[in-house]
Amino acid sequence: MTHLLEIRNVSRRFGGVQAVGDVTAHVNEGELVGLIGPNGAGKTTLFNLISGFTPLSGGTVAFAGRTISGMTPNQVARLGISRTFQNLRVFPNMSVFDNVSVGAVGALPQGAFGALFGGLHRRGRDRSAEISRRTWEALEAVGLTHVAAELAANLPYGQRKYLEIARALAMRPRFLILDEPAAGLNDTETRDLAAFIKRLHGQGLTIMLVEHDMTLVMGICQRILVLASGRKIADGTPDAIRTDAAVLEAYLGVDE
Numbered sequence: 001m002t003h004l005l006e007i008r009n010v011s012r013r014f015g016g017v018q019a020v021g022d023v024t025a026h027v028n029e030g031e032l033v034g035l036i037g038p039n040g041a042g043k044t045t046l047f048n049l050i051s052g053f054t055p056l057s058g059g060t061v062a063f064a065g066r067t068i069s070g071m072t073p074n075q076v077a078r079l080g081i082s083r084t085f086q087n088l089r090v091f092p093n094m095s096v097f098d099n100v101s102v103g104a105v106g107a108l109p110q111g112a113f114g115a116l117f118g119g120l121h122r123r124g125r126d127r128s129a130e131i132s133r134r135t136w137e138a139l140e141a142v143g144l145t146h147v148a149a150e151l152a153a154n155l156p157y158g159q160r161k162y163l164e165i166a167r168a169l170a171m172r173p174r175f176l177i178l179d180e181p182a183a184g185l186n187d188t189e190t191r192d193l194a195a196f197i198k199r200l201h202g203q204g205l206t207i208m209l210v211e212h213d214m215t216l217v218m219g220i221c222q223r224i225l226v227l228a229s230g231r232k233i234a235d236g237t238p239d240a241i242r243t244d245a246a247v248l249e250a251y252l253g254v255d256e
């Protein structure tokens, strides 16, 4: 069986630091997979390697049977991999709607220039309508239609996190990567977010997330990959990971 995402012997070195070393892993279509590990374990670097933001030092990444290592982030995104970032990348002086439409624009074949200046032509109008449709659809999915016209800067932090997810959803991805979606959220917001991610997954989206909130990870993920010092040390169900000796050792003394 071909896995939706296939990571083979992937490595990334930054000077003397082996951020990711010889990691082999996969994600099946329709799975909800967690990626955990102590601080500096290489989780964000692995996400960057998958999504094209960081070039590999070794190994290959394939998506839907196609090698994607070496592609730019835009090329990877157009194939259906969409992501959010650990540090929010929201444009504060743009409206919520415009922030989200950036995702829709990025996913459509023609560049942003055509979207902005192609309005005089039918193709440009069709494209603008499609961008608008996808943007509203994503805002609806995260429950932010009522603040579409607000400046992103005016949203509370929790809503800005959903805004970033909406931008990723506006690309209509096949595979969604979430980097620490619960960071900075309180307990109630984290519970709501967990329910939201479960709902997205229930609608058929394949999801991989990095998260330090173990209740969230253990509560919603079907399978968990564990990194420590750039190496994969475990891959299993939440129950198996909870009692895995190597995982317990990696976390020993780490204040989570």
Ligand SMILES: Nc1ncnc2c1ncn2[C@@H]1O[C@H](COP(=O)(O)OP(=O)(O)OP(=O)(O)O)[C@@H](O)[C@H]1O
Binding pocket: 014, 017, 018, 019, 037, 038, 039, 040, 041, 042, 043, 044, 045, 046
């Ligand atoms: N651009 C970079 N330049 C140099 N070193 C880097 C770079 N990116 C990551 N590293 C190093 O690679 C290692 C892995 O970092 P990474 O951010 O991937 O870990 P992480 O598991 O996501 O950590 P955290 O949970 O703290 O976010 C760390 O030692 C980090 O300092």
